[in-house]
Amino acid sequence: MPEERSKQDACPPRARFVRGLKLGLPIFLGYAPIGAAFGIVARGLGFTPLQAAICSGTALAGAGQLIALQLLGAGAGAVAVVFTTAIVNLRYVLFGAAMSQHVTGMSLPRQAFLAFTLTDETFAVNIDDSRRGTADFASMAGVGVIAWTGWVLGSAAGALAAGAIGDPTRFGVQFAMPAMFTALLVAQAEDRTHVLTAVVAALFAIGLMLILPDPWYLIVAPVLAATVATVVSR
Amino acid sequence: MSGRIIWAVIIGMAVVNFAIRFPSIAILSRTELPAWAKRWLSYIPVSAMATLVVGGVIRPDGQWLGPLENPYLWASGVTGLVYWRFRSFLGATIVGVVCFLAFTALLG
Numbered sequence: 001m002p003e004e005r006s007k008q009d010a011c012p013p014r015a016r017f018v019r020g021l022k023l024g025l026p027i028f029l030g031y032a033p034i035g036a037a038f039g040i041v042a043r044g045l046g047f048t049p050l051q052a053a054i055c056s057g058t059a060l061a062g063a064g065q066l067i068a069l070q071l072l073g074a075g076a077g078a079v080a081v082v083f084t085t086a087i088v089n090l091r092y093v094l095f096g097a098a099m100s101q102h103v104t105g106m107s108l109p110r111q112a113f114l115a116f117t118l119t120d121e122t123f124a125v126n127i128d129d130s131r132r133g134t135a136d137f138a139s140m141a142g143v144g145v146i147a148w149t150g151w152v153l154g155s156a157a158g159a160l161a162a163g164a165i166g167d168p169t170r171f172g173v174q175f176a177m178p179a180m181f182t183a184l185l186v187a188q189a190e191d192r193t194h195v196l197t198a199v200v201a202a203l204f205a206i207g208l209m210l211i212l213p214d215p216w217y218l219i220v221a222p223v224l225a226a227t228v229a230t231v232v233s234r
Numbered sequence: 235m236s237g238r239i240i241w242a243v244i245i246g247m248a249v250v251n252f253a254i255r256f257p258s259i260a261i262l263s264r265t266e267l268p269a270w271a272k273r274w275l276s277y278i279p280v281s282a283m284a285t286l287v288v289g290g291v292i293r294p295d296g297q298w299l300g301p302l303e304n305p306y307l308w309a310s311g312v313t314g315l316v317y318w319r320f321r322s323f324l325g326a327t328i329v330g331v332v333c334f335l336a337f338t339a340l341l342g
Contacts, residue, residue: 058248082246096258179330
């Protein structure tokens with residue numbers, strides 16, 4: 001798409017960054033309340049608001065962080081907690097591999113920045129945007145920055161106002177992630193092959209949840225479904 | 235909880251999460267992959283999102299929920315339809331959360 005490419009090149013980096021911020025705005029709105037839920041629970045376990053914000057700002061680990069709190073609350077040691085969050089987030093190895101094909105030719109520091117802000121949602125939004133031929137480092141960085149900001153601000157606000165907010169589930173916070181995943185799934189299901197791949201992945205996920213300990217299905221189901229799709233579509 | 239454990243967890247998670255995310259991007263973007271591997275990777279996003287949806291919707295918080303007692307499932311259906319029809323990530327997410335609250339009230 002040379003025409004699109006030249007249009008993109010004509011657009012200054014700042015405008016492309018702002019475009020990324022806009023693309024990622026729904027992630028901000030989804031992350032802020034979940035981050036607040038993290039902040040509230042973290043505060044209850046003895047984190048200061050600053051520690052809750054630093055944890056979110058440096059790990060950006062979503063569900064991994066919430067599970068870490070559960071384990072800390074149950075009395076687990078630091079090594080066990082870190083190890084478990086690593087297993088929960090092992091799927092990012094796979095996401096990074098898929099992402100790698102959209103960031104070829106980018107410098108290592110830029111790739112490091114995108115890796116730092118790689119989450120389920122930034123991954124799906126950036127891949128979707130890349131497939132349209134409209135993504136570049138500036139737009140991807142915009143998506144990452146706005147997602148990071150939502151997660152960190154939410155965590156800080158939750159930790160600071162833990163007493164005033166109370167139970168965040170009454171606002172439907174627990175559905176924010178599944179809602180984003182659902183929209184992003186529909187965005188990825190661009191043709192019949194991808195729809196069928198999604199169905200196969202869903203079936204694998206259900207089967208694997210029954211037989212494997214958590215959270216292995218998160219990494220095994222996509223690997224199996226992508227393999228089936230590759231073999232069948234050959 | 236002691237401040238030392240909290241700091242150890244914060245630092246450990248920061249290091250581990252970056253170490254998980256970075257190498258595959260850095261190495262594979264500099265490697266010429268065969269066509270089948272590229273195709274395989276192109277199916278990862280849709281497979282991963284389907285897996286995340288199933289995990290979060292059919293078995294929220296690790297608990298299996300049947301269709302008639304599952305507000306997540308119905309709200310997810312509406313979210314998907316809204317996104318499919320309007321192509322608005324933000325709109326679909328907001329409608330989804332509102333529907334989730336409504337279905338939670340309805341299904342008890």
